Amino acid sequence: MAYFADLHLHSPYAYATSKSLTLENLAAWAGLKGLDLLATGDFTHPVWIGELQEKLKPAGEAEGLYQFGGVNFVLGTEVSCVYRQAGSHRRIHILLFAPSLETAARLAEALAVYGKLDLDGRPTLGISARDLAELVLGVDSECLVIPAHAWTPWYGLFGSRSGFDSLSECFLDMTPAIRAIETGLSSDPAMNWGVDELSDITILSFSDAHSLPKLAREATAFDGPLTFSGLTNAIAMNGVAFTVEFYPEEGKYHYDGHRKCGVSRAPDLSDPGFETCPVCRRPLTLGVLHRIKALSRRNAEAHFGEDGFIHSPDGRPPFIRLVPLQELIAQVLGRGVGTRAVQTTYMKVVQELGSELDALISGSFQDLETTAGSAIADAVLRSRAGEIQVEPGYDGVFGKVSLPNRDSALSPDFQPELL
Ligand SMILES: [Zn+2]
Ligand SMILES: [Zn+2]
Missing domain, CATH: 1.10.150 (DNA polymerase; domain 1)
Known part of the structure; x- marks a missing residue:
């Protein structure tokens, strides 16, 4: 039996998030949404991890997971790596998962050297994505390191404004430790199937919820046992049953454009002039579709099944697009x-x-x-x-x-x- 997981969400202690994101409300909304496993979010925040330590109970047989209000939780957080590499500013959001509260606390202690953890549940850290991966896996080799909303222009690994053209350019010798990416709302799996480097990388989708109703707007159904190592194996061995997706056009970075100038358009990579705003003459914010086109080497085939799911002829996990x-x-x-x-x-x-x-x-x-x-x-x-x-x-x-x-x-x- 597959289980539904939403592993990218935030606590009330992250910037611009709802005060209602308490553990009590998260557990209640997991039930409404149909989620079996939630990330705790924000475990590096000193107040939030204090609450987690007080309220979460080990989930018995579900080794490495915790329970609250009848819902399973995994220790998970998002950090923002801000640094320079190869002459450019990089801003990359990365999801981290830990197999225990003890490991989460040790990670927070190690990461405190690189930024102020009490300012934001999603802290800004002065460390490269590569060094972060090494540090996290050095604290506990069971941890997971997953690039968040990988295509978004500002904080995505492949983003047009502060990202890279490949995983290996970003993670260097630590690249083999990266087994999955989160696609973000503006991209769906089929858009990723044409990128050669992602052919054996697991494609994950989560909500990045900043308020309760947004939970599960994207989610992943995993196969295998509902334990931390079961989750790790599913991610490493592509044990995804299917993902639930936003229509990628509904995401806020699908097309190229300028919000202030009211300019929105489909990318046209054959014309460099298309990257300039016709109103203010500044560079447009190049969206997710633009970057996918730039980094894809081939057309990915996909077909719409009778079951409502979109399937890959290459055996990649299917997905379904839904409107909340x-x-x-x-x-x-x-x-x-x-x-x-x-x-x-x-x-x-x-x-x-x-x-x-x-x-x-x-x-x-x-x-x-x-x-x-x-x-x-x-x-x-x-x-x-x-x-x-x-x-x-x-x-x-x-x-x-x-x-x-x-x-x-x-x-x-x-x-x-x-x-
Ligand atoms: Zn983020
Ligand atoms: Zn403009």
Whole structure:
């Protein structure tokens, strides 16, 4: 049985995150979303790790994991490496996972030399990604080091503004220790399948939630035992059952653009002039699609299966693209996501169908219709079948999802937007 994990999220102690991200609320929302395993987030923060030490209990047989409120937790955090390499400024976000509270505390002690851990749950560290990997694995060789949202322009390993063109350029001799990347919201696995260097790298997707409702907007279903070493093996041996994805166009760095100038456009790598803003003449923020095109050597094939999943002919784990349920309900009701009408309907669907992931991935039209009416049932099935439209996000602006009239609905045939 696969289990659902969301391993990139934050505590109330990270910059610009919700005060509601308490352990109590995280456990409750894991249930609503249908998640079996959550990262704790932010374990280098002194106040947060104090709470974790006080409240988490070892998860019995699930060695290396902890429990709170009936939910499994793994010690996980994100750090921001800011440094210079080969004459350029680098800013790379990296996820770290530890097999115990003791290791997490030792890591915090070792990392405190490189930055102020109490300022931000996602601390800025003056250390290179390569040296970080060496330090972390030196503290405990069971730890995991995973580049976060690898394609985003500002803090992604492959990002246009402060990243690298390859994993090996970034991690040098430590590259073999990197077994996986997190793709981020603006990219899906098929977009990564054409990059040669990633052919045996595990593709992971998590929410990077800064508030409770955003949990599981992306998630990974892992095969194998629900233990820390089971998780490590799944990541090292590509034991991913499937990933749950945002429509990549909905992510806020899909296209190239300038938010201030209102400029958004699809990348055109054949024309260098396309990298300059036509309004202010400054360089555009080059998005995820641009970088994928620049670093892909071949077209990745992908096909849309009867099961609603997108499959790779090369046996890579499949994935499903979904629109978060609250957004679908808000679209249908014509109300804001935060309104009582949307929230009430959301809770009703989630409670009746088991969880949000259950409702979105496998809820039947009949069950959804009985609970929330035919328009919402239709919207969920259309989100699964690709029958939606998304105005692509750019330069920090999220893409906008809409449900076109039935007459103008898109063909459900999957056409990956690739080279
Ligand atoms: Zn980040
Ligand atoms: Zn501009």
